[in-house]
Amino acid sequence: xxxxxxxxxxxxSGLTRRSFLxxxxxxxxxMWLPDLMKLEAQGxxxxxxxxxxxxITIFLVGSPGHLDTWDLKPxxxxxxxxxxxxxxxxxxxxxxxxxxxxxxxxxDKIALIRSxxxxxxxxHENGQRWMMTGHDFNADAVKPHTGSVISRVFGPKxxxxxxxxxxxxxxxxxxxxxxxxxxxxIGSAHEPFFLGADPAAPNFRVGDLEVxxxxxxxxxxxxxxxLGQLDQLQRRTESRTTQTxxxxxxxxxxxxxxxxxxxxxxxxLEPARLRDRYGRNTFGQSCLMARRLIEGGVRYVTVNxxxxxxxxxxxxxxxxxxxxxxxxxxxxxxxxxxxxxxFTALLDDLEQKGLLQETVVAVLSEFxxxxxxxxxxxxxxxxxxxxxxxxxxxxxxxxxxGSTDRIGSRPHDNPIEPPxxxxxxxxxMGINLDxxxxxxxxxxPIRLVEAEPIRQLF
Amino acid sequence: MEQxxxxxxxxxxxxxxxxxxxxxxxxxxxxxxQWEVRRNGQVVATINARPDVAYEHxxxxxxxxxxxxxxxxxxxxxxxxxxxxxxxxxxxxxNVVTYRx
Numbered sequence: 413x414x415x416x417x418x419x420x421x422x423x424x425s426g427l428t429r430r431s432f433l434x435x436x437x438x439x440x441x442x443m444w445l446p447d448l449m450k451l452e453a454q455g456x457x458x459x460x461x462x463x464x465x466x467x468i469t470i471f472l473v474g475s476p477g478h479l480d481t482w483d484l485k486p487x488x489x490x491x492x493x494x495x496x497x498x499x500x501x502x503x504x505x506x507x508x509x510x511x512x513x514x515x516x517x518x519x520d521k522i523a524l525i526r527s528x529x530x531x532x533x534x535x536h537e538n539g540q541r542w543m544m545t546g547h548d549f550n551a552d553a554v555k556p557h558t559g560s561v562i563s564r565v566f567g568p569k570x571x572x573x574x575x576x577x578x579x580x581x582x583x584x585x586x587x588x589x590x591x592x593x594x595x596x597x598i599g600s601a602h603e604p605f606f607l608g609a610d611p612a613a614p615n616f617r618v619g620d621l622e623v624x625x626x627x628x629x630x631x632x633x634x635x636x637x638x639l640g641q642l643d644q645l646q647r648r649t650e651s652r653t654t655q656t657x658x659x660x661x662x663x664x665x666x667x668x669x670x671x672x673x674x675x676x677x678x679x680x681l682e683p684a685r686l687r688d689r690y691g692r693n694t695f696g697q698s699c700l701m702a703r704r705l706i707e708g709g710v711r712y713v714t715v716n717x718x719x720x721x722x723x724x725x726x727x728x729x730x731x732x733x734x735x736x737x738x739x740x741x742x743x744x745x746x747x748x749x750x751x752x753x754x755f756t757a758l759l760d761d762l763e764q765k766g767l768l769q770e771t772v773v774a775v776l777s778e779f780x781x782x783x784x785x786x787x788x789x790x791x792x793x794x795x796x797x798x799x800x801x802x803x804x805x806x807x808x809x810x811x812x813x814g815s816t817d818r819i820g821s822r823p824h825d826n827p828i829e830p831p832x833x834x835x836x837x838x839x840x841m842g843i844n845l846d847x848x849x850x851x852x853x854x855x856x857p858i859r860l861v862e863a864e865p866i867r868q869l870f
Numbered sequence: 871m872e873q874x875x876x877x878x879x880x881x882x883x884x885x886x887x888x889x890x891x892x893x894x895x896x897x898x899x900x901x902x903x904q905w906e907v908r909r910n911g912q913v914v915a916t917i918n919a920r921p922d923v924a925y926e927h928x929x930x931x932x933x934x935x936x937x938x939x940x941x942x943x944x945x946x947x948x949x950x951x952x953x954x955x956x957x958x959x960x961x962x963x964x965n966v967v968t969y970r971x
Contacts, residue, residue: 513921612874684896691900692876724872725947739953745902745942749920753900789953 456847457565464805464840465770466706466713467562470699470755473582473718474728475539475798477781477791479820480743481509482799483526492783492819494791495740503810511748514756520810521759521768522803523869527814527823530779530830534793536585536721536728539778539830543800544592544714546834546861553853554596558834559712561860563595563602564850565843570709571673573605577714578698578705580608584720593714597853604714611679611697676708677701689757696754703761706771717751729781731790739790759803772805772840774833783821797822800833805840806870813868831863839865875899879941881964888969889926892919892939895963901942904960909933916940932971939964 451457477494479485484498484507498507501519508516508524515522532538532548541547545555556564559575568574581604582591595602609616675681679697682704690696695717702713721728722735725746730736738747755775762768780798781791797816803809814826835845838860845864849857877897884891890905905925907915910933917925919939927935945957 511918513918610874612876614876685894688894688896688898692879692897693900694873696900697876718873723947725944731953733949733951737947737949739949741949741953741955742947745958746944749902749942750900752920753898 451565451843451848456844458842458844463770464772464837464842466711466767467559467772467774467805467837467841468699468702468706468758469558469712469714469774469776471540471543471582471714471716472727472751472775472777473540473585473716474536474721474726474738475777475779475781475793476727476743476747477729478526478798478816479781479783480729480740480791481512481748482524482801483797483816483820484509485818485820488783488819491785494785496744506810506812509748511744512752514752518756518759518803522801522809523807524799524801524812525814525828525833525866526799526812526816527825527827528780528798528800528830528833529823529827530795532795534779534795535587536778536793537588537591539795540582540585541590541592542830543776543778543833545596546831546863549590551590554590554594555592556596556598556602556850557593557604557714558837559604559714560595560598560602561838561850562712562841564598565848566711566841568709569711571670572676572705572708572710574711575602575604576607576705576710576712577604577716578607578701579610579694580716580719581606582716582719584722586721598850607677607698607701610694611701612692612694616679672708676704676710679704686757686761689753689760691750691753691757693750695750696757699754699758700761703758703765703767706762706767707765727777729790730792731786731788733788762804768804770805772807772837773803774800774837775802776800776833780820783819802833802836802869807840808868808870811868813866826868828866829863831861832866835861835863836865836869840870873944875944879961879963881939883937883939883964883967885937885967885969889924890937890967892923892925892964894923895939895941899941899944901944902960903942904940906938906940906960906962908936911936930971934968934970936966936968938962938966 480494480496485493486498497510499510499516500507501516503519506519530542541549544557547555563574577593581593593604679701690700698715702715705713718726725742726738727747728736729738731739762771777800779793779795782794786792797820814828815824817824838845845860848860850860852858879895879897879899881895882893903919905917905919906913907927914929940960941963943959943961948956950956
């Protein structure tokens with residue numbers, strides 16, 4: 413942690429909007445071009461053949477019960493099948509929960525993966541790390557977020573950072589601080605940029621990204637010089653492989669002074685009707701901002717649906733009567749409708765903007781929920797089986813990959829693990845996983861992820 | 871970061887025969903949107919209004935029917951021991967239409 417004036421600036425756990433602007437991005441301009449050019453030269457990355465140019469990940473913090481959402485078992489005993497009925501979708505033979513009526517009309521664009529599972533403990537953080545990084549946890553070598561890897565391989569397309577997380581980082585989910593939303597060992601140049609503000613707030617203004625009133629050009633230049641010195645200091649604390657080639661803060665200042673970059677964050681430029689269509693709430697407006705950022709040149713946007721599982725509505729349906737008291741009522745009145753509304757708006761909007769074919773939308777979560785309802789009518793953590801899904805890009809929609817047994821307790825066929833999902837995203841973006849490596853701890857080259865893509869997706 | 875909801879949702883509904891038609895919702899919070907149907911003052915149905923802008927209630931029991939569009943208003947997730955929300959509630963967001971069978 414660096415302190416600049418009164419401001420604490422995190423170096424290893426994500427950059428806030430303010431610290432991004434104050435510290436810059438540690439030479440964002442320096443690293444990626446050589447990486448990309450080198451990888452292209454050796455045939456590891458073929459960006460021209462990649463149909464996925466961008467990725468939006470919607471992370472359903474808390475994790476929906478698979479048996480109550482996208483893998484219903486209407487023939488199972490009542491203590492398993494739960495409360496909801498399946499409805500037909502626009503793809504013959506695929507049914508989902510009745511509380512996703514709009515998503516049901518878009519199933520031809522969506523590939524459900526119903527056989528996800530992981531083999532580590534049933535904590536939120538384990539699942540988050542698997543789905544954000546594709547790796548198990550190792551405190552000595554914190555693995556990078558997928559968006560940070562994409563930042564490292566491809567670099568930015570515009571003044572905007574390559575990897576953005578909205579609206580803010582995942583906070584307390586019960587068992588530690590490592591959620592897989594940092595650049596880890598690949599260095600601070602690729603830390604996600606956290607908006608750190610609520611885009612649904614009435615007072616949310618893109619002015620937060622503007623040069624403070626009264627700051628003259630000479631003061632700005634003086635600050636730039638100071639930050640350049642801090643950059644030198646920071647570089648000395650990082651290993652050679654995570655250093656950037658330049659000590660430039662140009663990109664941070666370009667973001668600060670670029671109208672185009674500021675506009676990407678300005679939801680007031682969208683028609684009111686479109687803002688309504690996403691939902692006038694934190695999640696919906698974050699999804700809309702994700703589309704704007706992709707349009708503006710961000711490569712990888714993660715939208716965290718909630719930042720905690722405690723004391724508020726979220727997917728973590730324990731129904732415990734205390735601080736984890738989400739129930740079926742939260743699902744049917746709040747969570748499912750909110751997701752259904754925003755997710756389908758995002759697909760429609762990307763399509764209308766001509767961006768859907770080059771943007772994969774991945775809806776991910778930590779795990780599933782117990783097949784049998786607990787004594788209070790809730791479901792608890794269950795990493796042995798769950799459903800996530802992808803759409804857009806070159807994903808072949810209208811299909812179900814894998815299945816679970818008759819009570820949703822185990823994969824029945826084609827079991828899929830989280831690294832395979834991330835390998836699929838990398839593959840879709842034109843990255844050859846066999847020849848592309850990252851400098852790991854101690855500068856040892858390591859694979860991006862130890863898995864093969866799910867070929868059926870493409 | 872607690873989820874925030876901006877503005878106040880509003881819509882207009884009208885009756886064409888017994889078919890209900892709704893406008894788009896302005897300041898739409900994106901939460902559960904439902905037709906609340908009452909007969910002689912008693913709630914007889916709450917129907918998801920998201921899938922379509924039109925709905926025709928199939929009940930033909932004689933009586934005075936009134937229909938309004940409602941949206942879930944999340945305030946917090948507190949619930950009583952019976953599991954019902956104590957603060958969050960459904961709000962009426964439209965005019966009320968009535969018809970008699």
